[in-house]
Amino acid sequence: MQNQLLEKKHNKIGTILQLSKYGSVELSYRNKESEETILNPIETSFYNINEVQTNINIDSNALVYSDNCYALYNLIKNNIKVDLIYIDPPYCTGEKFISRNLEQAYNDDLSLEEYIDFMRKRLILLKEVLSDNGSIYVHIGHQMVAYIKILMDEIFGISNFRNIITRKKCSSKNYTKNQYANLNDFVLFYTKTKNYIWNKPGVMPDEEWILKEYPKVDNNGRYKLVPIHAPGIRNGETGKKWRNMLPPPGKHWQYTPEKLEEMDKKGEIHWSRNGNPRRKVYFDNNKLLGITDYWDNYRDAYHQSIKITGYPTEKNLDMLKMIITASSNPGDTILDAFCGSGTTLQAADELDRNWIGIDQSPIALKTCLKRLNYGLCAMGDYVKPTKKFPKSGKCKHKYNIYIEKSKYISYKEIISSIESN
Numbered sequence: 001m002q003n004q005l006l007e008k009k010h011n012k013i014g015t016i017l018q019l020s021k022y023g024s025v026e027l028s029y030r031n032k033e034s035e036e037t038i039l040n041p042i043e044t045s046f047y048n049i050n051e052v053q054t055n056i057n058i059d060s061n062a063l064v065y066s067d068n069c070y071a072l073y074n075l076i077k078n079n080i081k082v083d084l085i086y087i088d089p090p091y092c093t094g095e096k097f098i099s100r101n102l103e104q105a106y107n108d109d110l111s112l113e114e115y116i117d118f119m120r121k122r123l124i125l126l127k128e129v130l131s132d133n134g135s136i137y138v139h140i141g142h143q144m145v146a147y148i149k150i151l152m153d154e155i156f157g158i159s160n161f162r163n164i165i166t167r168k169k170c171s172s173k174n175y176t177k178n179q180y181a182n183l184n185d186f187v188l189f190y191t192k193t194k195n196y197i198w199n200k201p202g203v204m205p206d207e208e209w210i211l212k213e214y215p216k217v218d219n220n221g222r223y224k225l226v227p228i229h230a231p232g233i234r235n236g237e238t239g240k241k242w243r244n245m246l247p248p249p250g251k252h253w254q255y256t257p258e259k260l261e262e263m264d265k266k267g268e269i270h271w272s273r274n275g276n277p278r279r280k281v282y283f284d285n286n287k288l289l290g291i292t293d294y295w296d297n298y299r300d301a302y303h304q305s306i307k308i309t310g311y312p313t314e315k316n317l318d319m320l321k322m323i324i325t326a327s328s329n330p331g332d333t334i335l336d337a338f339c340g341s342g343t344t345l346q347a348a349d350e351l352d353r354n355w356i357g358i359d360q361s362p363i364a365l366k367t368c369l370k371r372l373n374y375g376l377c378a379m380g381d382y383v384k385p386t387k388k389f390p391k392s393g394k395c396k397h398k399y400n401i402y403i404e405k406s407k408y409i410s411y412k413e414i415i416s417s418i419e420s421n
């Protein structure tokens, strides 16, 4: 009884400690608003270009030309939920971004304090639209990764943190600053709860890996040798003698002597010249290698024949396909609230997911429309600005275009500029 009481007391203290460990650390800055204030809706109206009415509810599949704050309030108001969010916001670089066609795409020039406030507001709104079994991936540069990690812990909860992925964005280049060359950026992966969609991603091992890991061959195929004992002393069958041999000191057999006998009869045990038995493990042709938190095969476009839109900071399409396959199922809805050239939208469309893409830049909207209707161009073609896009890839599914009311005039200009190209 006394023990039980002690345990309860201990648990209580444990919980308090845990709460203070995870709950009391937060990023502080001037004029930080409460979540409640941020969630107070700001009303604006949207046009759906296919319908002549305003005050529209945004629904998937949708390309939304708007500040993402307004679009997110609209989604929240209409109780729209999404299953996966990928965002690649500005990184707080202080730069102005220009497309390969020399158009001014967007400015990334907020101060540190403004930037943190900007991101916090959007992350709070994004959490509201994420379904309970959903995931969020935030792509971010070295400049802000530490701040965004703290914001994410605060908003989504440290227990919902899954990975901080290092993505190799380019290969080593001539770096002129007096510091180490920067080749990577990061993707923070969080889920809304502990129960989330996860289709374990894997890649086929290459020939070199197979030869190294499975160096031996017999009539049954390629194999490697592994020990038949494991750490720990056992008093049962697996601690007994097999073939007059005890397991090595401090270890036990992985199988009972009877099972080891059976395996040996089937030729599954290899005996070394000095009489040391090991188990043969054959290479399975369906074997996939799990993907780690270091992604070195999703670099930004780096040679002239890779097809792109020409939008600055455009991300790797295969990376988006991998994320979407791992963290959603066909028919689910994917949201990218900083969609830029529409990489996430194309990946979602090709994988039969619904999508919502939001961006406030007219050049982003124009690029998305070109991408979704005409496809991509080889990087080399941008050396001379292309007049006509090849009609190489239309999107598979129908989508709507929503325009926030203050952007309606510039939308018309964008459409005529696409048509005159």
Ligand SMILES: C[S@@+](CC[C@H](N)C(=O)[O-])C[C@H]1O[C@@H](n2cnc3c(N)ncnc32)[C@H](O)[C@@H]1O
Pocket: 066, 067, 068, 069, 088, 089, 090, 105, 106, 311, 312, 313, 314, 315, 316, 337, 338, 339, 340, 341, 342, 343, 344, 358, 359, 360, 361, 364
């Ligand atoms: C790094 S780019 C995204 C690139 C994109 N991942 C791609 O593959 O093309 C960031 C985008 O965020 C957009 N953006 C910045 N602030 C925004 C806001 N408040 N609302 C909507 N979009 C915004 C910019 O216009 C820009 O297109």
